[in-house]
Amino acid sequence: MEKTTIEKKMKYSDLNDPDVNDWCPGCGDNGIRTSISKAMVELTNDTEYTRTIAFFSDNGKSTDLAVSGEEGHVEDVALQAGFDRSEVHNGLRTADVMMVTGIGCSAKMTNQFRKIYTFHSLHGRALPVAQGIKLANWDLEVIASMGDGDGLGIGGNHFFHAGRKNIDMTVLIHDNQVYGLTKGQQSPTMLKDMKTKSMAAPAIKEGVNPLTAAIGAQFTFVAQSYSNAVKHLVETIKTGVKHKGTSFINVLQTCPTYNDIFTDKFFKTRLHDLSELDENYDPVVRSLDEKNRKRAEAYALAEEGYMRLNPEDGERESFKGLYYQDLTALPLEYIWSQKIGTTPLAKRDITDPERKKVVGSLFETYRRL
Numbered sequence: 001m002e003k004t005t006i007e008k009k010m011k012y013s014d015l016n017d018p019d020v021n022d023w024c025p026g027c028g029d030n031g032i033r034t035s036i037s038k039a040m041v042e043l044t045n046d047t048e049y050t051r052t053i054a055f056f057s058d059n060g061k062s063t064d065l066a067v068s069g070e071e072g073h074v075e076d077v078a079l080q081a082g083f084d085r086s087e088v089h090n091g092l093r094t095a096d097v098m099m100v101t102g103i104g105c106s107a108k109m110t111n112q113f114r115k116i117y118t119f120h121s122l123h124g125r126a127l128p129v130a131q132g133i134k135l136a137n138w139d140l141e142v143i144a145s146m147g148d149g150d151g152l153g154i155g156g157n158h159f160f161h162a163g164r165k166n167i168d169m170t171v172l173i174h175d176n177q178v179y180g181l182t183k184g185q186q187s188p189t190m191l192k193d194m195k196t197k198s199m200a201a202p203a204i205k206e207g208v209n210p211l212t213a214a215i216g217a218q219f220t221f222v223a224q225s226y227s228n229a230v231k232h233l234v235e236t237i238k239t240g241v242k243h244k245g246t247s248f249i250n251v252l253q254t255c256p257t258y259n260d261i262f263t264d265k266f267f268k269t270r271l272h273d274l275s276e277l278d279e280n281y282d283p284v285v286r287s288l289d290e291k292n293r294k295r296a297e298a299y300a301l302a303e304e305g306y307m308r309l310n311p312e313d314g315e316r317e318s319f320k321g322l323y324y325q326d327l328t329a330l331p332l333e334y335i336w337s338q339k340i341g342t343t344p345l346a347k348r349d350i351t352d353p354e355r356k357k358v359v360g361s362l363f364e365t366y367r368r369l
């Protein structure tokens with residue numbers, strides 16, 4: 001396997017532009033933005049961090065990795081199939097990172113980053129934009145960050161399909177249970193019978209549980225953290241970025257302006273570590289034979305762990321930690337690269353016949369829709 005080391009390190013002060021911060025005082029989005037920056041900086045020095053920069057196949061055959069990927073750890077399977085990767089070790093630079101957001105208070109995060117690539121997209125569309133970017137240029141470390149309305153309401157369809165596509169990228173939801181930007185209406189994660197100061201009446205529908213939704217949608221990495229638990233969130237983001245496949249992190253987030261129920265005070269006393277729910281829990285799938293059992297266990301734990309009613313006092317509580325990680329599933333771009341060749345489309349000359357063919361067939365598909 002070819003390895004490249006890049007010496008230039010990223011600095012925290014390179015990344016954030018405080019002049020464009022217009023979030024309300026105390027908004028949890030600050031903690032999320034800070035945590036993403038810290039995670040990126042720490043990843044530049046993390047010896048376990050690798051980023052795929054190219055794919056190549058020694059034998060030139062189009063091996064069906066989707067099938068062989070079911071037989072073991074993803075990296076072993078890829079190598080056995082005569083499929084190799086060229087990786088960067090220990091070398092995340094600003095020019096390697098692509099941050100994509102949708103629309104909402106959370107989405108304004110892209111305005112505040114400097115030097116990395118950013119794309120402030122449309123409401124609900126952060127995922128298809130991020131997926132397209134990654135498939136066209138798998139050299140990039142792609143992070144998509146969305147509001148809970150953005151990701152699970154208008155963008156719910158994309159969320160559902162992102163799991164099974166399993167493109168190597170990291171997805172965060174800023175879960176403040178309201179539509180912050182449009183003045184605090186309930187979002188899909190608002191729990192039934194809850195009423196914030198911004199709602200006219202209590203919610204009459206059941207809330208979406210983002211953790212069970214993600215496990216059901218076959219995300220290969222599912223974790224929960226909290227906007228103001230920066231140390232935990234930084235570690236969770238780093239683990240998610242290192243995971244090969246789509247990582248989903250639900251970030252419980254305070255919105256002091258509209259959500260007076262799930263406040264920092266609430267999370268300080270009612271957010272626990274997942275180990276307190278099950279001290280022996282092991283979320284990692286290492287071989288295919290344990291996949292179904294571990295997914296079922298993760299689902300059961302996620303049902304409790306998102307916002308259960310504590311059996312003793314009847315009050316809400318939540319649990320942060322890693323709920324599920326599947327090391328056996330292949331990222332989609334491994335398979336995609338075998339179909340289109342080993343150079344990402346974004347790196348090819350505009351006249352490259354293969355590029356013309358792929359782009360042409362995409363246009364043809366859209367024309368027929």
Ligand SMILES: Cc1ncc(C[n+]2csc(CCOP(=O)(O)OP(=O)(O)O)c2C)c(N)n1
Binds near residue numbers: 176
């Ligand atoms: C297609 C479309 N529909 C509706 C809107 C109006 N709109 C803007 S942000 C938003 C909701 C934002 O809530 P959420 O995604 O939870 O993000 P938050 O502001 O809470 O971070 C809505 C409905 C829009 N901009 N575009």
Ligand code: SF4
Binds near residue numbers: 027
């Ligand atoms: S409305 Fe809520 S989510 Fe939006 S900036 Fe203010 S505190 Fe943050």
Ligand SMILES: [Mg+2]
Binds near residue numbers: 175177180
């Ligand atoms: Mg929201």
